[in-house]
Amino acid sequence: MRFMVIVKATKDSEAGVMPGTKLLADMGAFNEELVKAGVLLAGDGLHPSSKGARVRFSGSKRTVVxxxxxxxKELxxxxxxxxxxxxxxxxxxxxxxPNPAGDGHEGEIEIRQVFEAEDxxxxxxxxxxxxxARIRAQVDAGKR
Incomplete structure (x- = not known):
């Protein structure tokens, strides 16, 4: 089973405050454990929502925000x-x-199962x- 493990944003992450060296090292060690156990498939941090956009759908209309x-708390x-x-x-x-918000702060991680074809x-x-299957093969091969 695949799971998307979602690190929730905090006021600091939304303000663009980068994690300190200790948290980066702790997360690096944790990621190494995940790799050694064959658990980690992918993972990345995201820029604050101030650098992002949303597209809202209403029928055939698209609005960019x-x-x-x-x-x-929803980011x-x-x-x-x-x-x-x-x-x-x-x-x-x-x-x-490790606490993704850093020691002494409140953080939250959400776990969601990824749909598989048989679902x-x-x-x-x-x-x-x-x-x-064709799309996944192209993605795996690095094609667009």
């Missing part, structure tokens, strides 16, 4: 993509994670499965 966005500061045997395993890994049932036809 530039950041920053007001609700910090993402970074993510990992993990391969785990269960949600419980992902939770155990998160429990071992879509019969609606995901053989033709759509072939298309998905």
């Amino acid at each position: 530039d950041g920053p966005f007001a609700e910090t 993402i500061a970074g993510y990992w993509l993990w391969q785990c045997r269960s949600k419980e395993e992902a939770i155990e890994w998160v429990r071992r994670c 879509f049932g019969t609606e995901f036809t053989p033709e759509l499965r072939e298309q998905e």
